[in-house]
Amino acid sequence: MTATMIAEEAVSRAIGEASWLEPESLAPSMTPEPYPLDALPKAIRDAVVEVQTFVKAPVPMVACSALVTLSVATQGHVDVQRAAKLIGPASIFTLGLADSGERKTSSDGFFVTPIREYEAREAARLDPEVKAYRAALSIWAAKRDGLREAIKAGAKSGKDTTRKESELHTIEQSPPIAPRVPKILHGDETPENLAWSLAREWASAAIVSSEAGLILGSHGMGRESIMRNLAQLNVLWDGGELSIGRRTTESFKVHGARLTMALQIQEPTLRAFFDGSKGLARGTGFLARFLIYWPASTQGTRKFTEAPSTWPALSEYHRRIEALLDTPLPIDDCGALTPSLLTLSPDAKTVWVAFHDGVEEELRAGGDLADVRDVASKAADNAVRLAALFHTLERGIGGQIQANHMSAAARVAAWHLSEAQRFFGELAQPLPISDAIRIERFLLDCCRRNGTGIVPRRDAQQFGPVRDGKRLDDALTELAESNRVRSVARDRRKLLLVNPALLTGMEP
Helix, strand or coil, X not given: CCHHHHHHHHHHHHHCHHHXXXXXXXXXXXXXXXXXXXXXXXXXXXXXXXXXXXXXXXXXXHHHHHHHHHHHHHCCCEEEEEECCEEEECCCEEEEECXXXXXXXXXXXXXXXXXXXXXXHHHHHHHHHXXXXXXXXXXXXXXXXXXXXXXXXXXXXXXXXXHHHHXXXXXXXXXXXXXXXXXXXXXXXXXXXXXXXXHHCXXXXXXXXXXXXXXXXXXXXXXXXXXXXXXXXXXXXXXXXXXXXXXXXXXXXXXXXXXXXEEEECHHHHHHHHHHHCCHHHHCCCHHHEEEECXXXXXXXXXXCCCCCCCHXXXXXXXXHHHHHHCCCCECCCCCECCEEEEECHHHHHHHHHHHHHHXXXXXXXXXXXXXXXXXXXXXXXXXXXXXXXXXXXXXXXXXXXXXXXXXXXXXXXXXXXXXXXXXXXXCCCHHHHHHHHHHXXXXXXXXHHCCCEEEHHHHHHHCCCCCHHHHHHHHHHHHHCCCEEEEEECCEEEEEECHHHHCCCCC
């Protein structure tokens, strides 16, 4: 223990442990469960451990970065059938609740590299075709415009324009067709622009954003359009068809498209999105489709380490992703995907049914999942999607999903369901209570690591989950009134003392 920490402990003793009252409960709170890293296939698990050891972002965040990349590489190749007439995409949506600075962008960067490189290779390969198309389009437009002018001039002078009209009709029916150049990774995209890209450019896409507030808070999510746009994203998760009607430009349809989403958002921003949507965020089933995670922050513990000279696990994972990306997508003449169908083996089906029924039982009134019925109702679907990803990574495109992949996927889906339950439970609390729960969790973690019962307020504000001074004050007031944490000033330093009853039996 450092001299500073010894001095702080003396402060704590001087205040007197005997003066503490029994801590009162803040609100029902679920303890986060450890991420089931061992459930991931070895190739994913090893890459996640390798990246997380260096980046030091929360493990669930790094794991989701890896899974999102696999979803992007897989979604165009396979759909998955979980039961008769129950067929859907293999793509996933993830939503991480985390403060700025948790290194999601860095984590994503390690895993999306094969996708960016694939886009660049394909753009270079198809560049001659793109240039030829642009030239052909210019020639076609010149001929079309020339015929239009000739018909207009002929009509003014009273000449017969029948032949010109026939030629215009013919040319209008045969414009040059643009080559389809993969455009997969999208950032802060409005749902309508995304739909246009899926219909006209490339039918397999991903929205990857570490600042999801730019998406959920965009004009596309304004009061007049939020219902429509949330519904569009729901349809894309389902793999359904969209008809986009426009007044001033060409209408179009999205058919046979697949979408992966990976969003990170700060908890206050998501609260604001909830408030702004007037219940539509959950009422439409939008958030129910996401694999949610809300990890404890690692900020303040990320000591510098040099980057390793080699990345064997990540390189192997990249190789497998590249193999999937380099396999031509099954795209029809209209640009729609026609994925092959994965099915469940009898043993895998037994595992899936058991997971489905276990979740269903807890949806009853009074059941453990009654408060998150919307999310829980999608859990079995998300589990089979994850199983399809695991199968494709290890066994390739096609075949039957085996029980081991289904069991592993069910564990990961169950963990995300637990996170959603914890998140929505805390989100329902008033903000000061929710902040107090998170601050206390941070303080207890600091005490455990440092073998102390006192934390400088400056550290809590700098490294903790609540940076805003007013919100931190409100949260600490709740903790003080519940006899859980005290704020004291000693030698011009502001210190936070944790009730010793909360530290009893806690291992350093």
